[in-house]
Amino acid sequence: MNIGVLGCGNVGAALIQLVSSSADEIEGRTGLRLEVTRVAVRSLSKERDVELPAKVFTTDASEVVNDPAVDLVVEVIGGIEPARQLVLDALAAGKPVVTANKELIANHGTELFAASDDAGVDLLFEAAVAGGVPFIRPLRESLVGEDVSRVMGIVNGTTNYILTKMTEEGWTYAEALAEAQSLGYAERDPTADVEGFDAGAKAAIIATIAFGKKVVAGDVSHEGIADISATDIAFANRLGYQIKLLGIAEQFEDESIAVRVHPAMVPDQHPLASVRDSFNAIFLEGEAVGELMFFGRGAGGFPTASAVLGDTVDAAANLAKATHASLGTFAKAKIRTIDDLHYRYYLNLEVSDRPGVLAAVANLFGKHAVSIHSMEQDSLVSDESSSARDAGLARLIFITHEAKESDVRATLHELRDLEAVNSIGSVLRVIENPD
Numbered sequence: 003m004n005i006g007v008l009g010c011g012n013v014g015a016a017l018i019q020l021v022s023s024s025a026d027e028i029e030g031r032t033g034l035r036l037e038v039t040r041v042a043v044r045s046l047s048k049e050r051d052v053e054l055p056a057k058v059f060t061t062d063a064s065e066v067v068n069d070p071a072v073d074l075v076v077e078v079i080g081g082i083e084p085a086r087q088l089v090l091d092a093l094a095a096g097k098p099v100v101t102a103n104k105e106l107i108a109n110h111g112t113e114l115f116a117a118s119d120d121a122g123v124d125l126l127f128e129a130a131v132a133g134g135v136p137f138i139r140p141l142r143e144s145l146v147g148e149d150v151s152r153v154m155g156i157v158n159g160t161t162n163y164i165l166t167k168m169t170e171e172g173w174t175y176a177e178a179l180a181e182a183q184s185l186g187y188a189e190r191d192p193t194a195d196v197e198g199f200d201a202g203a204k205a206a207i208i209a210t211i212a213f214g215k216k217v218v219a220g221d222v223s224h225e226g227i228a229d230i231s232a233t234d235i236a237f238a239n240r241l242g243y244q245i246k247l248l249g250i251a252e253q254f255e256d257e258s259i260a261v262r263v264h265p266a267m268v269p270d271q272h273p274l275a276s277v278r279d280s281f282n283a284i285f286l287e288g289e290a291v292g293e294l295m296f297f298g299r300g301a302g303g304f305p306t307a308s309a310v311l312g313d314t315v316d317a318a319a320n321l322a323k324a325t326h327a328s329l330g331t332f333a334k335a336k337i338r339t340i341d342d343l344h345y346r347y348y349l350n351l352e353v354s355d356r357p358g359v360l361a362a363v364a365n366l367f368g369k370h371a372v373s374i375h376s377m378e379q380d381s382l383v384s385d386e387s388s389s390a391r392d393a394g395l396a397r398l399i400f401i402t403h404e405a406k407e408s409d410v411r412a413t414l415h416e417l418r419d420l421e422a423v424n425s426i427g428s429v430l431r432v433i434e435n436p437d
Contacts, residue, residue, distance in 0.1 A: 003034050003035065003036050003037070003073045003074055003318040003321070003322075004037055004038075004039040004040075004071050004072050004073045004074070005021065005036060005037065005038045005039065005072070005073070005074050005075075005076060005314065006038075006039065006040040006041070006042075006066040006067065006069060006072035006074070006075045006076070007038055007040070007041045007042070007066070007075075007076045007078065008042045008063050008066060008067075008075065008076065008077045008078065008079050008085070008088060009042065009043070009077070009078040009079035009080070010041050010042075010043045010050055010052065010059075011078065011303075012302075012303035012306075013078045013102055013129070013303050013306045013307050013310065014041070014076075014078045014307075015050055015051055015052050015303065016303035016304045016306070016307035017038075017076065017078070017307040017310050017311060017314075018038050018041070018052045018054065019051070019052060019307075020304070020307050020308065020311045021036050021037070021038050021311065021314075022038075022053065024036075024311065025037070028315055032315060032318075032319055034315070034318050034319060034322060036314065036315070036318060038054065038058070039058060039069075039071060039072060040058055040060065040065070040066040040069050040071075040072055041054065041058050041059050041060070041066070042059075042060055042061070042062065042063035042065070042066045042079070043059055043060070043061060044061065045061070046059055046060075046061060063079070063084060063088055064088065064091065067088050067091050067092045067095070067097070068091070068095070072097065073097065073098075073318070073321065074097055074098045074099075074100070074314065074317055074318055074321065075088075075089075075092040075097050075098070075099050075100070076099075076100045076101070076310060076314060077089055077092075077099060077100070077101040077102075077103055077106075078101070078102050078103070078310065079103075080102075080103055080105065080106075081103070081105060081106070082105060082106055082109060082110070085101075085103055085106050086106055086110055086114070089101065089106070089114055089117075089125070090114070090117055093114070093117045093118055093120075093121045093123060093125065094117070094121060096121055096122070096123055097123060098123040098124040098125070098126070098317035098318070098320065098321050098326070099118075099123075099124070099125050099126075099317075100124075100126045100127070100310055100313040100314050100317055101125070101126075101127050101129075101130060102127070102129035102130050102306055102309070102310055103127070103130060104130040104131065104200070104203040104204050104207065105203050105219070106130075107127050107130050107203075107207050108202075108203035108204070108206040108207050108218060108219040109203075109218055109219050109220075111127075111207065111210060111216075111218075112210070112216045112331075112332045115329045115330075115332070116331070118326065118328075118329075119326075119328050119329075119330075122324075122326055123317075123320075123321065123326050124313075124316070124317040124320050124321070124326045124327055125329075126313035126314075126316060126317055126327070127207070127313070128309040128310070128312060128313050129306045129307075129309035129310045129313070130204070130207060131157065131204045131207055131208060131284075132155070132157055132204070132282045132284060132296070132298070132300045133159070133282060133298075133299055133300040133301045133302065133305050133306045133309065134298055134299045134300070134302070134304075134305025134306055134308045134309050135282050135283075135284065135296050135297065135298040135299070135300055135309075136296065136298075136309065136312070137208075137284050137296045138207075138211060139312075139316075140296070141208070141211050141212055141286075142211050142327075142329065143327075145286070145288065145291065148288040148289065148290060148291055149288060149289035149290065150212045150213065150253070150286060150287070150288045150289075151252065151253060151287050151288065151289065152250065152251070152252040152253075152286075152287045153208050153209070153212050153250070153251045153252075153284060153285070153286050153287075154248055154249070154250045154251075154274070154284075154285050154287075154433075155208075155248065155249055155250075155274070155282065155283055155284035155285055155296075156246055156247065156248065156249075156274060156277050156281070156282055156283050156284075156300075157200075157201050157204040157205070157208075157249045157282055157284065157300065158195055158198075158200050158201040158204075158247060158249075158282075158300070159187060159279075159280030159281065159282055159299075159300040159301040160182055160187045160188045160192065160195040160196070160200075160280070160301070161195055161196060161198075161201070161226075161227050161247040162246065162247065162277065162278070162279065162280060162281065162282070162300075163178070163182050163185075163187050163279050163280045164178040164179055164182055164188075164196070164227065165178075165227060165230070165235075165244075165245055165246060165247065165265075166278045166279050167181060167182075168230070168232065168235050169235050169239070169244065169245070170278075172232065174232065175227070175228060175230060175231075179192060179196065187280055187301065196226045196227055196228055197224060197226035197228070198224035198225060198226045198227075198247065198249075198263035198264065199219075199224060201247060201248075201249040201263045202219055202222035202224050202249065202261075202263045203219045203222075204249055205222055205249035205250065205251050205261050205262070205263055206218055206219045206221060206222050206261060208249070208251050208284075209221075209251035209259055209261045209335070210332060210335075211329075212251060212253075212286075213251070213253045213259055213335070214330070214332060215257075215259060215332055215333055215334065215335035215336075216332040216333065216334045216335055217251075217259060217261055217335045217337070221259075221261055221335065221337045222261045222262060222263060223261075223262040223263070223264070223339070223340045224262075224263050224264070225262075225263065225264035225265065226247070226265075227247050227265050229427075229428055230245060230265055230428060231350075231427060231428065233350065233397070233427065234348075234350060234427065234428045234430065237348075237350070237378075237399055238267050238348070238430075241267075241401070242269060242270050243267035243268060243269055243270065243275075243432070244267070244268050244270060244275040244276075245265055245266070245267055245268070245430065246265065246266060246268050246274060246275070246277070247263065247264070247265050247266075248263065248264065248265070248266050248268070248274070248433070249261075249262075249263045250262055250263070250264075254338065256336075257336060258335075258336045258337065258338040259335045259336065259337060259338065260337070260338040260339070260340065260342075260343055261337070262340050262343075264430075264431060265428075265430055266430055266431045266432065266433050267348055267430050267431070267432045267433065268433045269433065269434070269435045271435050272285075272433065272435055272436065273285060273295050273436075274295075274433075277297065280299070280300065280301055280302075281297065281298065281299060281300060282297070282298065282299070282300025282301075283295055283296065283297040283298075284296045284297075285436075287436070293436050340407050341406075341407050341408040341411070342406070342407065342408070343406070343407050344404050344405065344406050344407070345404065345405070345407065345410075345431040345432065346375065346401060346402055346403060346404050346405070346431070346432035346434075347372075347400075347401070347402045347405060347410055347429060347430065347431060347432060348399070348400070348401055348428070348429070348430040348431075348432055349398075349399070349400045349402070349414075349426070349427075349428075349429050350397065350398075350399055350426070350427035350428050350429075351363065351397070351398045351399075351400070351417065351423055351425075351426055351427065352395050352396075352397055352398075352423070352424040352425045352426075352427065353395065353396055353397075353398055353422050353423050353424060354394060354395060354396075354422040354424065355394045355395055355396035356394070356422070358422075359422040360377075360379070360398065362420060362422060363398065363417065363420065363422070363423070366413055366416050366417055366420065367400075367402070367413055369413075369416070370409045370410075370412045370413040370416075371405070371406075371409055372402050372403075372405040372409050372410055372413050373402060373403040373405065374400055374401075374402055374403070375401045375402055375403045376400070376401045377398060377399065377400050377401075378398070378399045379396055379397070379398055379399075380396065380397045380399070395424055401432065410429070414426060414429065
């Protein structure tokens, strides 16, 4: 089986090395000999840590796709275009495609799934969701008959690394982000990671496969981690929680689906709370199976390439048998907005330290039917601004009972207009322990 690879960055180069080092073992197990015979790159002059003849490389990706000697195409260039058209062209030519492109699958997945079915060849994308963590194949095969109610996970290693360093080392957000960038976990422009867009694309893919409905990236609500402070981390730890950026896909009894990404307070006893550094983990809840968790390296060239290689072997075997794995058709999902969801909430307010303020604040909570579970009041601590302390301000930390998102937003809107409220810090949703 001759493989054409589109892209030779961290993942593409790692894949080429894995194909070479694993070829004998794969052939022994499957009877198929895999060989990378064409590679599309941006520059022919760049040095790469791969051992392939110069004639294998080209700057024309369509040349790889259209090469009659290429049996199977691996796409790891990322982005929407030209990746989308290249994948469609490969499928139309009867060539299976393996991709790690979360943005492409999250926005055009159902179009590509249909093209795959029409062509009768595979489109596989295990690496698009959690890097080296095998989750999509179990979800689409082992759990295809499972009534999945919720999938919740840490699917962005960059943000998990940042929050781990803030929690364990006491670093500021800026310090942790700078370290993540120096290690190659975060891009120079970290927006996609820290604002939740990367995790949102993955959550859209998960929701589509888990619930069999078409969910795209635009259906996902996003909140990032840039506003998480050392104070939030300290209070969360004191209350028995860890702060994590979660991607959550949930289906309700009326078959509506809610997909969102936001930081949340996760109880110390929850399996997701112990997931550290750049690791990923996905926690699934189903009617018959109960609770499952998938855990491992969610990023990096070789972990991601391992998932790509697994898909490549699978696609090659199916091609040899003239069969493919069909995902079927997807009706458009009925999306439930985050405003209609119910959570417990953590709220951090900076207020004037004088009589009557707490009563005024509590009155606004009651006005919008947001019930307070617990409240703590602290004077501003020594590492906070001296001007705030000198101004006679105090910090109020609230944990609410379960409340509707829109009611909490209305409460916050009025709190911002309250003269005694100097500022509103983080507002975090609180995740419950599994049953």
